[in-house]
Amino acid sequence: MTPSSPTPAATPPAAAVDLSIDLAGLKLANPMMTASGTCGYGYEYADFTDLSRLGAFVTKSITAEARKGNEAYRIVETRGGMLNAIGLANVGLDAFLADKLPQLRKLRATGPRVIVNVAGHSTDDYVKTCARVAAEPDVDAIELNVSCPNVKDGLTFGTDPRLLRELCREVRTAMAKNVRLIVKLSPNVGDIVLTARAAVEGGADVLSMINTYTAMTIDIHKRRPRLANGTGGLSGPAIRPLAVYLLHRVYRHVAREAKVPIIGMGGIQYWQDAAEFLLAGASGLAVGTALFVDPATPVKITEGLAAYLQKQGCKSLREIVGTLALHGEPPVTPYP
Amino acid sequence: MPADQTFFDPAHPRRGRFDARVVFNRMLCREHFLLRLVIDDTGPSFPQTSPGQFIQLGCRTPDGAADIDALLGAEIEWPPGNPGGQAALRQPELCQRLALLRRPFSLAGRGEDDDGVWIEVVHRVVGAGTDWLSRLKPGEAVDLIGPLGNAFTLPEDKHVALLVGGGVGLPPMFYLAEELWRQGWTAVAFVGAMTRDLLAVDLNENVEPDVTGLPKLSARQFARFMFPSVVTTDDGSAGLKGRITAGLEGVLENLPGASAAQAVIFTCGPEPMMHAVAKLAAHHGIDCQVCLEQAMACGMGTCQSCIVKIDPKMFHPERNEPAQGADAVGRPWRFKLACTDGPVFDSKMVVW
Numbered sequence: 001m002t003p004s005s006p007t008p009a010a011t012p013p014a015a016a017v018d019l020s021i022d023l024a025g026l027k028l029a030n031p032m033m034t035a036s037g038t039c040g041y042g043y044e045y046a047d048f049t050d051l052s053r054l055g056a057f058v059t060k061s062i063t064a065e066a067r068k069g070n071e072a073y074r075i076v077e078t079r080g081g082m083l084n085a086i087g088l089a090n091v092g093l094d095a096f097l098a099d100k101l102p103q104l105r106k107l108r109a110t111g112p113r114v115i116v117n118v119a120g121h122s123t124d125d126y127v128k129t130c131a132r133v134a135a136e137p138d139v140d141a142i143e144l145n146v147s148c149p150n151v152k153d154g155l156t157f158g159t160d161p162r163l164l165r166e167l168c169r170e171v172r173t174a175m176a177k178n179v180r181l182i183v184k185l186s187p188n189v190g191d192i193v194l195t196a197r198a199a200v201e202g203g204a205d206v207l208s209m210i211n212t213y214t215a216m217t218i219d220i221h222k223r224r225p226r227l228a229n230g231t232g233g234l235s236g237p238a239i240r241p242l243a244v245y246l247l248h249r250v251y252r253h254v255a256r257e258a259k260v261p262i263i264g265m266g267g268i269q270y271w272q273d274a275a276e277f278l279l280a281g282a283s284g285l286a287v288g289t290a291l292f293v294d295p296a297t298p299v300k301i302t303e304g305l306a307a308y309l310q311k312q313g314c315k316s317l318r319e320i321v322g323t324l325a326l327h328g329e330p331p332v333t334p335y336p
Numbered sequence: 337m338p339a340d341q342t343f344f345d346p347a348h349p350r351r352g353r354f355d356a357r358v359v360f361n362r363m364l365c366r367e368h369f370l371l372r373l374v375i376d377d378t379g380p381s382f383p384q385t386s387p388g389q390f391i392q393l394g395c396r397t398p399d400g401a402a403d404i405d406a407l408l409g410a411e412i413e414w415p416p417g418n419p420g421g422q423a424a425l426r427q428p429e430l431c432q433r434l435a436l437l438r439r440p441f442s443l444a445g446r447g448e449d450d451d452g453v454w455i456e457v458v459h460r461v462v463g464a465g466t467d468w469l470s471r472l473k474p475g476e477a478v479d480l481i482g483p484l485g486n487a488f489t490l491p492e493d494k495h496v497a498l499l500v501g502g503g504v505g506l507p508p509m510f511y512l513a514e515e516l517w518r519q520g521w522t523a524v525a526f527v528g529a530m531t532r533d534l535l536a537v538d539l540n541e542n543v544e545p546d547v548t549g550l551p552k553l554s555a556r557q558f559a560r561f562m563f564p565s566v567v568t569t570d571d572g573s574a575g576l577k578g579r580i581t582a583g584l585e586g587v588l589e590n591l592p593g594a595s596a597a598q599a600v601i602f603t604c605g606p607e608p609m610m611h612a613v614a615k616l617a618a619h620h621g622i623d624c625q626v627c628l629e630q631a632m633a634c635g636m637g638t639c640q641s642c643i644v645k646i647d648p649k650m651f652h653p654e655r656n657e658p659a660q661g662a663d664a665v666g667r668p669w670r671f672k673l674a675c676t677d678g679p680v681f682d683s684k685m686v687v688w
Contacts, residue, residue: 038634044637045636045638048352048353060638068670068671069640069643069671072631073631074641075632075633075641077437079434086639086640086641289437291634292438293437293438294353294481295636300399
C-alpha cells in the first residue's frame with residue numbers, strides 16, 4: 001500500500017507512443033473525451049483539471065428549447081453505479097450558441113476538438129437543431145442522443161432501427177459536410193447490431209456507445225421508486241462489462257467492416273478499463289460518471305494508456321484497437 | 337462564472353482536488369464523528385474558505401494511496417507457488433470500493449498549525465461511504481474536492497446572530513460561530529436533535545442544558561466563544577423538550593427590539609426544520625440565511641442533481657430568468673443548484 005511502487009501510470013508518458021486517433025477524418029490528439037451530461041458545457045471543471053489535455057470535449061445534450069428537467073431526487077448511488085434521471089435539463093439551443101459555445105471555442109483553441117450532443121423529440125426537431133449547430137464554426141462533430149431513457153418517448157429513435165436509419169439520413173443531409181455525425185447507441189434494445197447497422201446505413205460517421213441502462217431502485221420503506229422519475233439510467237463501473245461486450249459485438253458485426261470508428265464508454269474509471277475498450281474495438285474513449293469523482297480522470301487515463309501501450313510494444317494507439325482475440329482464435333499481432 | 341474565465345491555473349487553484357491525512361476522528365455522539373484532516377502541504381496551498389462552504393470527500397482509499405494499479409493487476413510480483421491466488425486477486429472487480437461517488441460535507445472548521453492547513457467536518461454513519469469514514473484512523477489518507485459552494489454573508493449593519501442547527505446541520509454553525517466571534521458579533525446557538533445521544537455537540541459537564549429554554553453556556557463548540565446555547569430534544573432527554581423552533585421562538589419573543597433589528601438567523605438542518613425557521617424569521621421580520629441540502633453527485637455544477645426551487649425574481653433579478661414552475665400558491669420558482677448557486681440562500685428566495 002505504498003504510493004511509490006512501480007506502476008505504468010507512475011512512469012512518465014512515453015513520447016514514442018502516438019496516442020492520436022482519427023474519427024472518420026477528425027483528428028484527436030488523444031482518445032480521451034468527456035461523456036455527454038457529465039461535464040456541463042465546458043468551463044465547470046476548469047478549476048479541477050487541465051481540460052486542454054482532452055482529445056475532445058463533448059457537451060451536455062442540447063435541445064431546441066430550454067428544459068428544466070425532472071424533480072428531485074435525480075440521482076441515487078447503487079453498488080458500483082449511479083442511477084440518474086436528470087431529464088435533459090439544459091439551457092436550450094439559443095442560450096447554448098450565445099453563452100456556452102464561445103467558451104468552448106476558447107477551449108478548442110487550446111487543443112481539444114468540440115463535439116456537441118443534440119437531443120430532440122421529432123425528426124424535424126433534430127434536423128433543425130443539428131443544422132444550426134453544424135453551421136457554427138469550431139463545432140467538429142455532433143453526437144446524436146437518440147437514447148435518453150429519462151424523457152417521454154426518448155428511447156423511440158434509439159430502439160427502432162428503421163426510425164433511426166431515417167433520422168440519421170435526414171440529419172446527415174442537413175448538416176454541413178465537414179462536421180462529423182456521431183450516433184450514440186442505446187443498450188436498451190434486443191440486438192444492438194440492428195440499431196448500429198441502421199445508424200451506419202443512415203450515414204453515421206462514428207458510433208458512440210453506450211448510453212445508460214434503464215434501471216430502477218426502490219425505497220423499500222416508502223414502497224416507492226427512489227428517483228422522482230421512477231426509472232433512471234444506470235452508469236458507472238457496474239455497467240462496464242456490459243458495455244465492453246456490446247461494443248465488441250458492434251465492432252465485429254458492423255463497425256470493423258464498415259470502417260466506422262467507435263467511441264467507447266460505460267464505467268471507464270482507470271486506464272485498465274480504457275484498455276479493455278480499445279481491445280474490444282473502441283478508437284475513442286469517454287469518461288462519464290468517474291468525472292464526478294475526479295475531473296482529472298481522463299488525463300490520468302491518458303498517461304496510464306501511454307505506458308501500457310509502450311509495454312505492449314505498440315508505436316501507436318491505433319495499432320491495438322480491436323486486437324482482442326477470442327479463445328480459439330489466433331492471437332492478433334502485436335502481441336507480447 | 338465570469339465570462340472571461342481563464343482555464344486551469346494549477347499554481348493558484350480557487351478550488352481543486354487535495355490529498356489529506358486524518359488528524360483525529362472523534363465520536364461526538366451516537367453515529368456522529370468529528371473528523372479533522374490536515375491538507376497535504378506538498379501540493380498547491382489550500383484555498384481560502386468561509387462558513388457555509390462544503391467539500392466532497394472520497395469515502396474510499398484514494399487512488400494514489402491504494403496503489404490502484406497493483407490492485408487492478410498491473411505490476412504485481414507474486415511469490416512462487418500461488419498461481420491460484422494470483423488469478424483471483426487479478427480480477428479488478430474484486431478490488432472495487434464500496435462507495436463510488438464522493439459525499440458532501442459542510443466545513444465545521446478550518447485552521448492552521450505546524451502541520452499545515454486543517455479542516456474539520458462532522459459525519460454521521462448512514463451508509464457505506466460514511467461507515468468507511470467512521471473507521472478512519474489518525475494518519476490515514478483521504479482525498480477531497482473543494483472548497484465548494486457559496487458561504488454565509490455577515491451584513492455590516494447587523495451584529496446579533498441566531499444560529500439554528502438541527503442534527504447534521506450543526507457543523508457549519510461551529511465554523512460560523514468562530515467567524516462571528518472574530519468579527520465581534522454576539523450569538524445564541526440553537527441546538528436540536530431527536531434525543532440526547534444524537535446531539536452532535538460536546539456538552540459542558542458543569543453547565544447542563546436549561547430545561548426551560550434559557551440560553552446557557554452548555555455546548556462547548558459555542559461556549560468557547562462565550563456564545564450560549566438553547567438545547568432542545570424531541571423527547572426531552574436533554575434541555576427543553578420539543579422542536580428546535582420552540583427554543584427559537586422563546587428567544588425571539590423576548591428579543592429586545594434593538595437586538596431584533598440587528599439580528600440575522602443562520603440555519604442548517606432537515607428541510608422541514610429550515611422551513612419552520614424561515615417562517616418564524618418572516619413572522620418576526622428578521623433576515624434569515626438557510627444552508628440547503630440536496631442529494632448530489634459532483635458538487636461542481638455538472639451533474640445537475642442537487643436542484644432546489646428558488647424564486648428567480650429574487651435570485652439575481654438582473655438576469656431576468658424566467659420561472660420554470662409555480663407552487664400551490666402561485667409563487668414562481670426556477671431550479672437552482674445547491675452546489676454552485678448555493679448552498680446558502682436568503683430564506684425569502686426559497687420556494688419550499
